[in-house]
Amino acid sequence: MAKKGNSRGKGNTSPTQAKSTSVSISADDVALLEKAKSIAKDGEIDRNELKSMLEDELVKEIEEKRQQQETELESQKASFEEQYKKELDKKHSGLKKETVDLEKTKNALESSINRLQSELDNASKKIEEGEAEKKCIIEKAKEEAQKIVDKAKEDAEDASKEVLDDIVQKKLELEDEKDGIETQQLELEAREVQLASKEKRIEKQAAIYDAANPDVVESLNRQLNVTREQLDAVRDEYEKVQIELNKIKLKQIKSEGISPEELQEENDRLLEKIEDLENKCKRYSDYELLEMKRALDAEKDYLTRIQNQDAEIAESKAELVRLKNGQMEYEQLRSQLDLLRTLNDHLRGELDNTKKMLESSVGEICPALTAIDIQQTEMSGEEYNRSVEREDLKVDLRSMNLPKLITHVKTYAAGRAKPLYYSDKDLRAYIAGMASSHLSILQGMSGTGKTSLPKIFAEAILGEINVVAVESSWRDRNELLGYYNDFSKKFTAKEFTCDLYRAGCDRYKDTIYIIVLDEMNLSRVEYYFADFLSVLEDKTSNWKIKLVDTDLRQLPTEITKEVKDALANEKSKELVELKSVVDELYSDMKLNEDEETKVSSNDKLRLIAYLSGKKFKNAANTRYLVGGPQNLIDGNTVKIPANLWFVGTANRDESTFEITDKVYDRAQVLEFNKRAKGNQVEEIEKIYLPYETLNRMFKKAEADFTFDAETYALLNEIEQILQANFKVSYGNRILDQMNTFVPVYVAAGQGSGLTDDQLIREAIDYQLTYKVLRKLEYIEMNRDANKDAGDKLRKKFEQNEMKLAKEFMDWKLRGEE
Structure with missing residues (x-):
């Protein structure tokens, strides 16, 4: 009883005391006590009623919190949608602006093209007019030249005829004068004889006269003196005639320096020469006729016109060259316009798909390389069948050496349905080049078997080969390797990169793999192949090419219990932290996208590296957990395997670039300037020559x-x-x-x-x-x-x-x- 009284006494505590003890009771507890008091009957509380009341209160409280959370979520959703919409509008406006700029550029280019086309048409018209005028002038020149030549021939014939007539007339006159002089000379000689006879007779008569009559003698002396005077006169006349004859002879000599017979011969020779000139004239070209016209034309007006016309033609040619350059520029601008149109279409497509791409957080980053990884695990298909064939035809190292390899390749080439023939020297040089460098250049004439040689070699030994056609538009490494798209977050690997990646896979690690860069100098080799030229100089362990800066691997969409068990057994601090990251991202074994946005990029990369390094596979054990290419170093670097060779074929003509010393020094060069000949043989089977076997033969040769x-x-x-x-x-x-x-x-x-x-x-x-x-x-x-x-x-x-x-x-x- 005392105990009860004491209890009541405690219940009747003074207000001051109650106030002091209520300090430790929360407001919720006080409210709860008040509600309990309200339902108390005779100082006792009905527990069921209190429980029911509390459950109602709890439901009400939960409902209020739920409504409050929904309100907050709606607010956050609206805010997020508004923000997302603003970002999309901003990007849309940016893309729209770019599109407008591109349209402006396109219009400007089209205007420039139209202007250039107009100039080209005008220039072409001028050139055509110039050519027509040139042709007309040349025709006129030919006609005038022919007239001049004909006139010259007629003048020459007339002059020759006049000269001949003069020569004949002079000859006749000279012959007449000569005959007259000779006749006079004979007459004078006869008269001189007569006078001499008379003188003798007179002398006899003088002798008689000495003994005869003086008068008769005197008469005879007078006759004798008269006769002597006549004789002197005749002698003087004879001397004059002789002088005149000598003058005529001198005239004949001075006239041509030759005799009339020789003059006749000279005339005949001139006629032959004229006839020869006529024949030569028929053989002359138009240009030579024009030159003859210039030489024969006494007036220089026409020559001046020709020279002026030549100058105009030269100017037209210069204008034509300028217009051709303009046409080339036009073609370049048209190519750029086509490129801009393509880019514009691409941007429109990107604009239409921007929302979809940004919302998508799944899918392969590099589908092409990932597909190669999947092919390596398949136990059927073409690749698998080739690998089985290689194992069946694997050559025994003890039965193979380099001379036998050359014989096998040569015989295999000559035994095909369409045989090809190669000399032992060229095959020795090709294989020795493979030993000394992983880059070979085969150059020379088209159709001499440049591209066929590596193909035949790969076929004969069951190697792998792919031909990549080089394009003249290649300007950098991306044309060869591929591009990373920041919008879609995807890497588009080129054919070359796929082969480079495939050659390093386990299925091909012991297979000789060849990539042919066909017509490699259509573009400058050092533009698109510079990274490889540098890397191949280093030791084999450093043969690596970085594709992109971004890690191309992805977090898996789900993980397995094996992963969590492995992480649970890890003791290092770093992996313990990684376990917590996995717990956040994969609470129910599937990737929580909401949690993914909260995890740092560094933690994601650490998790990707761990999963990739451990080679975890999915629940079905069909592929690796980590998405993306599995054989890239750090998810973005491809290794150049030692079993891979690069072979470039090159032509040397106006459509190609000169290969520089930098490339030649690093490569092995083989030139084909003529097609080899041989006889077709029976077809032989292929053999499988592993890379390791070929490499051992190379090392053995260096040792021996x-x-x-x-x-x-x-x-x-x-x-x-x-x-x-x-x-x-x-x-x-x-x-x-x-x-x-x-x-x-x-x-x-x-x-x-x-x-x-x-x-x-x-x-x-x-x-x-x-x-x-x-x-x-x-x-x-x-x-x-x-x-x-x-x-x-x-x-x-x-x-x-x-x-x-x-x-x-x-x-x-x-x-x-």
Whole structure:
């Protein structure tokens, strides 16, 4: 009882005391007590009623909280949608602005194209008019030239006829005068004889006169004196006639310096010459007739017109060149316009699909490479069948060597339905080139088997090969490897990248894989292949090419219990933290997209790296958990495997670029300038030659046939001539390649009937011609010093039976381009 009283006494505590004790009671508890008091009957509480009341209150409270959360979620949703809409509107307006700018650019380009087309039409019209006027003037010139030639012929004939008539007339006159003079001379001589006879008779009469009558003597003396005077007169006249005859003869000599007979002969010769000139005139070209016209035309007006017309034609040609350049620019602008149109269409498509792409957080980042990963796990299909065939036809290393390999490839090529023929020398050079460099260049004329050689080699040994056609528009590595799209978050791998990736997969790691870059110099090699040229110089472990900066792997959409169990057993602090990340992302084994947005990118990458490194597979064990390519290093770098070779084919014409020394020095070069001939043989079976087997044969050749290019006497002698006269030398890279090329070439030539020394010189001949002497291609050999050095090199090559190098120097010394 005392106990009860004490209880009541406690219940009747003073207000001051009650106030002091209520400080520790919460407002919710006070409200609860008040409600309990309200339902209390006679100071006792009905528990069921209190429980019912509390449940109602709890339901009400939960409902209020639910409504409050829904309100908040609606508010957040509205805010998020508003923000998302603003972002979309902003991007839409940006894209719209870009589209407008592109339209403006397009209109400007079309306007420029129309203007250029108009100028081109006007210029073409002018050129056509100029050509027509030129043709008309040339026709007139031909007619006038023909008239001048005909007139010249007539004048020549008339002049010749007049000269001939004058000569004949003079000849007749001279003959008449000569006859008259000769007659007078005879008459004078007769008269002189008569006078002499008379003088004798007179002398006799004088003798008689001395003894006769003086008067008669005097008379006779007078007669004698008269006779003597007559004789003197006749003699004077004779002397005059003789002088006149001499003058006539001098005139005849001075007239032509020849006799009338000779003048006649000269006339006949002139007639023959005129006839010959007529025949030659018929054989003259239009240009020669124009030249004759210029020579015969006394007036220079027409010549001036021709010169002016030539100047106009030259200006027209210059204008034509300018217009052709303008046409080329027009074609370029049209290509750019087509590209802009394509880009515009692409942007429109991107604009239409932007919302869908941004909302999508699943799907493969790089479908092409992921598909290759899936193919490697398949146990059927073409790739799987080829791998089975390789195992069935795998060659025994003990029965295979390099000479047998060359024989097999040569026979396989000649036994095909469409046979191809290759010489032993070219096959030795090709295989030795594979040993010394993973980049080969096959150049020369079309149709000589450049592209077919690597194809035949790969077919004969059951290797893999793919031909990638190089395009003239390639300007950087992305044209070769592929592009990453920031909108779709996807990487589009090019055909080359797929082959590069496939060659490194487990199924192909021991298969010889060849990628052919067909017509590799349609674009500049150093533009799109620069990364590979640098990387291939390094050791094999560093042969890596970074595709993109972004990790192309993805978080799996679900994980397995195996992953959680593995993480539970991990003890490191980092992996314990990673376990908590997995718990957040995969609380029910499936990826929680809401939680994904809260996890940092670094944690995602750490998880991807862990799952990828452990090679976890999905529940069905059909593929790896991590999405995206599985064989990339760090998810973005592809490795160049040692079993992969690059072969470039090259033409040398106006449509291609010159291959630079940087490329030639790093590659092995083989030139095909004529198609080899042979006889078709029976078809033989393929064999499977693994990469490891080929590599062992290369190493065995280097061990069996050692060669040191730096100390080889012949190479040093040739280098001294090249260095002293042309400033050309061997680089370390070339010497290193020779140290591998020559032993493999010699090993491949065993049993060919050639000595090792002959094979060494053949191998050096290939290396010098295509890697060293080609640097002399644009050096003139016409100067005395260069010609002497060239002759010295040629003799050196001839003495050592280096056929390719000798042919090159013969070509250079002839001065041909």
